[in-house]
Amino acid sequence: MDWEERMAAAWAAEVGDEERIEMIDALAEERPDDAVALFERAGARDSAGRDTEAEPLYRAALVSGLDEERRVQAVIQLASTIRNLGKIDESLALLRQEYEKGAGGPLHDAVAAFYALALVTAGEAVHGASVALQALAPHLPRYTRSVAGYARELA
Template sequence: MDDWQDRVDTVWADDTLTETQVIDAIDALAAERPEDDAVALFERAGARDSAGLESEAEDLYRRALALGLDDERRTRATIQLASTIRNLGKVDESLALLRAEYEREPRGPLHDAAAAFYALALVSAGEAERAASLALVALAPHLPRYTRSVTGYAREIADGHA
């Protein structure tokens, strides 16, 4: 699978390809795998998602997740599905998926990505202050200074005291 994934990664890295060419190339690579290959479905979903074809991507993400993905791809697929369905107006489901992902692995490598998309979904749900608090909490550890202050202010926003 490493050679296959390398070829997929090469498609994603090729800035000269149009969105349609990316979809075609990913679909051609996916055709090399079994029809129920979760990773191939995930890659096909991502190609459509990045091309703005959210409705097509949604089903593929759901199938990939149902079939089972390794932990990193499962996290990525959950975040990407949640973002996709938020764009399709399914904000409540998006919030539920992102909240679960955000709370699942506080020290995971994609935790901040989950926080960012959770914050976007909160904004879509009309909870901008809660979104700002969440985003600031995720940002604070990356600051060269003021981590404690920004974290404290973020908590004040969340508590309604800012």
Template sequence: MTDPGDRFEAVWSDASLSDHERIARIDELAAACDDEARAVFERAGARDSAGLETEAEPLYRRALELGLPEQLRAQAVIQLASTLRNLGRVAESLDLLRAERERGGALDDAVAAFQALSLASAGDPLAATSIALQALAPHLPRYTRAVSAYARELHPPR
């Protein structure tokens, strides 16, 4: 039998689907999924992707309450924080992202990207730029040190 994650990924990869069709397919797969937390997470993501943030938010929270494996947990936190930013709840978004950055993990660059977006939405473009550059710097072997230093100059750590 196919891994449920593979079936969800196949739906996400199908660019021919409309938002409504993607939600319907994800909901169908979720109803047949034995992993309730994963099913709820995927339902949240489908709604979030379709711009239905008010429907996505409680589903993300429920998926996190049910307990997700670490990689999906981090994705759910990032996506919830993005949803909150889109709903105008930037301070709450920043709180989630700061905590996730402190926790550390494989998605640190993604956390930094969404933290930069939230900081920009909060009216702090220098902090947003600094965080984005700090995340980018390790990917610039010739310029890591210089870009890191400039990023700290823009917004020194507090």
């Protein structure tokens, strides 16, 4: 089993947070300073509610260079983590930048969801509703144009 498969197995294991962190750290030690290993270590801590430990690992992973899909995941997860730590303005800036890149990426709706949450946290609930409804509209079986139009009006 290769490293990625072993990492997926660690995430799938029915274990507690501390044991998962230990498993992921052990795998990450095989690839010191590797961006993906740093990202996985951050995610394990984030999942366990250890935001202050996750934040610098996410930042290191982003600086070290991730493939595009993991980069977007890391931005989402870092922004969520720092929002939880009270760094609302930075969270908004990260998510806004990612959101404004457009709807082409596979994680755009996830970016929109976390951007909407950050907007609500920042006291901009109407703008947050607009972002969320614009992301939802294309998935509706009917009323897509109407919901998208109303969402744009909210903004």
